[in-house]
Amino acid sequence: MSLNSFLVALTIVALAQGASLGQDERVRYDNYSVYKVRFETQEQRNLLRKLAEGRENFRIWYEANDELHLMITPGALSDFNSEIHRTNISAKMFISNVQELIDSEEDANLRASRDGSFGWKKYNTLDEIYAWLDEILANYPAVTESFALGQSYEGRTIRGIKISYKSNNPGVFIESNIHANEWITSATATWLINEFLTSTDELVRNLAESHDWYIVPVLNVDGFVYAHEKNRMWRKTRQPSNISSCIGVDPNRNYDSRWMENEGASSDPCSEFYGGPHPFSEPEIQAMADFVGSIKDKINVLLAFHSYSQLLLSPYGHTNEEFPPNYDDLMAVAKAYGDAVERLPYGTVYRYGSVAEILYFATGATNDWAYEQGVEIAYTIEFRDTGRYGFILPPVQIIPNAEEALIGITALLDKCEELGYLKPKNTQ
Numbered sequence: 001m002s003l004n005s006f007l008v009a010l011t012i013v014a015l016a017q018g019a020s021l022g023q024d025e026r027v028r029y030d031n032y033s034v035y036k037v038r039f040e041t042q043e044q045r046n047l048l049r050k051l052a053e054g055r056e057n058f059r060i061w062y063e064a065n066d067e068l069h070l071m072i073t074p075g076a077l078s079d080f081n082s083e084i085h086r087t088n089i090s091a092k093m094f095i096s097n098v099q100e101l102i103d104s105e106e107d108a109n110l111r112a113s114r115d116g117s118f119g120w121k122k123y124n125t126l127d128e129i130y131a132w133l134d135e136i137l138a139n140y141p142a143v144t145e146s147f148a149l150g151q152s153y154e155g156r157t158i159r160g161i162k163i164s165y166k167s168n169n170p171g172v173f174i175e176s177n178i179h180a181n182e183w184i185t186s187a188t189a190t191w192l193i194n195e196f197l198t199s200t201d202e203l204v205r206n207l208a209e210s211h212d213w214y215i216v217p218v219l220n221v222d223g224f225v226y227a228h229e230k231n232r233m234w235r236k237t238r239q240p241s242n243i244s245s246c247i248g249v250d251p252n253r254n255y256d257s258r259w260m261e262n263e264g265a266s267s268d269p270c271s272e273f274y275g276g277p278h279p280f281s282e283p284e285i286q287a288m289a290d291f292v293g294s295i296k297d298k299i300n301v302l303l304a305f306h307s308y309s310q311l312l313l314s315p316y317g318h319t320n321e322e323f324p325p326n327y328d329d330l331m332a333v334a335k336a337y338g339d340a341v342e343r344l345p346y347g348t349v350y351r352y353g354s355v356a357e358i359l360y361f362a363t364g365a366t367n368d369w370a371y372e373q374g375v376e377i378a379y380t381i382e383f384r385d386t387g388r389y390g391f392i393l394p395p396v397q398i399i400p401n402a403e404e405a406l407i408g409i410t411a412l413l414d415k416c417e418e419l420g421y422l423k424p425k426n427t428q
């Protein structure tokens with residue numbers, strides 16, 4: 001082996017682990033860039049997908065039917081540029097150095113931690129979230145109840161909180177942080193819990209008290225801890241594979257709902273969209289399904305929090321030729337959410353449609369599974385932003401994003417009420 005090919009091999013090994021490891025053993029993303037690439041033809045799309053298969057150098061951050069956001073290693077940038085020039089694809093740089101964003105996020109987290117351990121000026125760790133949950137449960141014992149979905153692969157408890165001010169309320173389930181790197185989701189979920197319990201605003205009080213809330217701030221607990229401690233960009237679970245050295249499954253492709261149909265997930269354990277060896281292979285997803293299954297008669301609406309791209313995504317994920325029976329209603333409630341958010345001074349715009357219409361085929365996801373369980377309003381909500389910061393949304397945007405979620409959910413539930421979706425489901 002020549003020195004050159006040795007160095008190349010060494011680089012590939014380092015990159016296959018995600019990126020180079022620094023002294024504190026955190027994965028670093030120095031000079032990794034993120035590009036938005038627009039494509040017009042299927043041929044261009046296929047070409048980009050093929051490029052993105054070179055996982056040592058490329059990582060898909062977002063994919064829709066007309067554009068792709070790609071994170072690129074510094075070493076692959078010139079190849080990437082010549083490839084897009086050759087094929088006449090337009091590309092725009094969003095992020096010049098991913099590590100810089102991670103560093104400033106960490107600085108903000110450290111600064112905010114000096115004023116106290118928990119809050120919404122920073123992204124909290126799982127320990128901080130759980131300690132805060134305990135405080136909340138102790139402070140509001142009459143209207144809150146702790147529940148556990150079960151244990152993660154690494155043995156952590158997946159916790160949730162039920163908030164109920166009176167009996168016979170319609171039920172709203174919020175799943176959050178199933179994808180480990182989408183930190184804005186648990187930040188928003190915890191902010192909502194706090195508002196529901198402490199706000200004196202009449203509209204918020206009415207929203208909080210006229211629904212039963214089941215909120216799981218962090219579903220993918222192992223991945224979330226790993227993202228905080230080792231690799232900010234970690235998305236999947238942490239269960240090892242029997243057939244590969246790559247770790248983890250995309251939990252939002254692991255539900256037993258059209259699992260792996262129509263290439264709605266990858267069968268490659270190294271892919272970010274790996275559906276797992278079989279449906280419900282991930283204990284976190286099995287636990288979620290068992291729990292939601294056991295109370296499905298009480299759940300009228302399920303919202304799965306994700307980031308990023310400012311979208312509301314309804315079933316189905318497996319086909320864009322067939323639509324759910326209440327598709328028109330689903331679109332009406334999504335429109336209500338989007339309109340309400342846009343009316344806020346931030347002017348943030350949300351788009352909506354079915355997963356397969358707007359993005360691509362994706363199967364085994366929470367919203368499709370819940371819909372099959374009889375939860376007729378089941379949505380994936382992709383929060384801020386549209387790519388400027390992507391997954392590394394600065395903490396200063398946590399509260400604005402959460403305010404949008406609050407006003408959006410209020411409008412969505414008002415529309416559900418109007419359309420008759422909040423009636424008791426248990427007709428016994």
Ligand SMILES: [Zn+2]
Pocket residue numbers: 179182252305306307
């Ligand atoms: Zn996600």
